[in-house]
Structure formats: C-alpha cells, structure tokens
Amino acid sequence: MAEEMKVRAKVNNEITTVKAIMYHTMESGSRKDKETGELIPAHFIKEVKAELNGEMIISADWGTGVSKNPYWSFEFEGGKPGDVVKITWTDNKGETGTGEATIK
Amino acid sequence: MNISKRKFIQGSLYSGVIAVLGKATLLQSAFAEYPTAAFDETEYEPALKGLIGDAEMQEGNVTINVPDIAENGATVPIKVSTDLDNVEWISILGDKNPRPWISRFYFHGKSKPFVSTRIKLRESSNVVAIVKADGKLYISKSAVKVTAGGCV
Numbered sequence: 001m002a003e004e005m006k007v008r009a010k011v012n013n014e015i016t017t018v019k020a021i022m023y024h025t026m027e028s029g030s031r032k033d034k035e036t037g038e039l040i041p042a043h044f045i046k047e048v049k050a051e052l053n054g055e056m057i058i059s060a061d062w063g064t065g066v067s068k069n070p071y072w073s074f075e076f077e078g079g080k081p082g083d084v085v086k087i088t089w090t091d092n093k094g095e096t097g098t099g100e101a102t103i104k
Numbered sequence: 105m106n107i108s109k110r111k112f113i114q115g116s117l118y119s120g121v122i123a124v125l126g127k128a129t130l131l132q133s134a135f136a137e138y139p140t141a142a143f144d145e146t147e148y149e150p151a152l153k154g155l156i157g158d159a160e161m162q163e164g165n166v167t168i169n170v171p172d173i174a175e176n177g178a179t180v181p182i183k184v185s186t187d188l189d190n191v192e193w194i195s196i197l198g199d200k201n202p203r204p205w206i207s208r209f210y211f212h213g214k215s216k217p218f219v220s221t222r223i224k225l226r227e228s229s230n231v232v233a234i235v236k237a238d239g240k241l242y243i244s245k246s247a248v249k250v251t252a253g254g255c256v
Contacts, residue, residue: 015216028202028203028224030202030203046138047138052213055213056212056213057212057213057215058209058210058211058212058215059209059210059212060207060208060209060210061138061139061207061208062206062207063142063143063203063206063207064203064224065196065198065201065203065204065205065207065224066207066221066222066224067179067180067221067222067223067224068178068179070221070222071181071221072219072220072221073219073220073221074209074215074216074218074219074220075215075218076214076215076216077214077216078214
C-alpha cells in the first residue's frame with residue numbers, strides 16, 4: 001500500500017509543532033480530462049483530525065481548494081517527548097488515511 | 105439598596121445563563137457539521153453567507169501570512185494566527201476561486217490558534233481568514249497576485 005502520510009512532531013519550550021504531508025490527489029471536480037474532455041470526478045479529503053494520546057487537539061473540514069498532497073502544520077501545549085500524535089483523514093469517497101508521530 | 109441587590113442577583117443569573125449557552129455553543133462547534141452550505145457556493149459572498157449567515161464581523165485581530173506574489177496558484181503557502189483567546193475555529197477562503205470556501209480548523213484542548221497549510225488559487229485574489237473567538241467573528245484579508253493559476 002502506498003504511503004498515506006508523513007508526520008513529524010517536535011516539542012520546544014513546551015510547545016509541540018506538528019508537520020504533516022498527506023498523499024492525496026485533492027481532485028476538485030472542475031478539471032477536464034485533456035483527452036476525453038470529460039470532467040474528472042471530485043476526490044478530496046473532507047475531514048481531518050489530530051489527536052494527542054487519543055485526545056482530540058485539532059480537527060478540520062476541507063474543501064477542494066486545499067492543495068494536492070496537503071501540507072498541514074499546527075501547534076499545541078502539553079505534549080511531552082514520547083507522546084503520540086495521530087492524524088486521520090476521511091475523503092468524499094469515504095476512504096481514510098492515518099499517520100502517527102512520536103514527539104521528539 | 106434593595107433595587108441594586110435585585111439587579112445584582114438578576115445580573116448574576118443572566119451571566120449564568122450566558123455561561124451555559126456559551127458552553128453549549130462550544131460543545132456544538134467541537135462536533136460541527138461539514139459546512140456544506142459554504143462548500144456548495146461558487147461565488148464569494150454566498151459562500152461567506154453559507155459559512156457565517158448574517159452574523160457581523162470585526163476587522164482585524166487575525167494575521168495572514170501569504171506571499172504577495174505566488175508563482176504557482178496550485179500551491180500557495182498560508183499561515184493564519186490570532187492573539188485572541190478562546191478561539192473556536194479559523195476558516196480560509198479565496199474570493200476568486202470556483203469554490204471560494206477552502207477550509208475550517210477547529211481548536212480543542214491545548215491547541216494554539218494557528219494553522220499553516222497550502223491552498224489553491226485560480227487567479228489573483230484576496231485570501232480571507234475568519235476567526236470565531238468567544239462567540240465573535242473577526243476577519244482579515246490579504247491580496248495575492250497569482251502568475252500561474254492553480255488547477256482548481
């Protein structure tokens with residue numbers, strides 16, 4: 001299975017910074033296939049959530065205006081080295097992807 | 105004396121009610137529905153209305169960090185932050201996009217009211233960030249010149 005996500009998490013001065021790249025086409029549904037001239041169906045991440053040791057920190061709703069292979073960085077307090085940050089996405093076809101990072 | 109005492113009691117009752125309402129709103133927004141009304145719109149004003157209805161907004165208190173000129177509209181880096189407390193969410197829009205509403209981030213627990221992401225811009229536009237904090241709405245805009253439009 002193709003890699004779904006890269007996640008890194010680092011704590012500095014009690015603030016944990018998370019950086020993630022999710023591998024997803026983020027097809028808007030308004031682009032045409034150059035050969036057939038037909039619209040390429042929309043396929044994009046709709047919902048994302050980030051958890052620290054299983055507890056929700058940030059969640060998001062996305063539309064088709066988020067770039068292909070979405071990059072997302074966020075910050076929170078209270079993370080310690082060894083804690084686990086988990087990101088989960090769900091797209092408009094109901095597919096899901098996850099990625100995890102141990103805080104350094 | 106009696107009147108002022110009664111007023112005081114009334115006042116504290118009201119603030120109690122407001123506190124309960126405020127908490128209910130926060131709980132609701134933590135599990136907010138996908139903003140379909142905003143997503144479905146193809147023009148900026150209706151998309152904005154789909155997001156916040158007719159609620160009033162204040163200008164400022166929201167910092168948008170975007171390039172003045174974006175060579176590639178398919179991937180424009182953006183950072184949004186605010187110094188406001190009790191931030192419920194930050195939402196990003198592009199006023200010239202075929203679907204102007206782009207994203208909304210909800211802050212729980214000890215998260216900082218900050219987001220860094222990459223967005224598509226079809227053409228030169230205003231990038232709009234809206235913050236909901238303590239039940240109030242704040243808006244900032246920043247112009248981006250796009251030299252090659254994103255495939256949106």
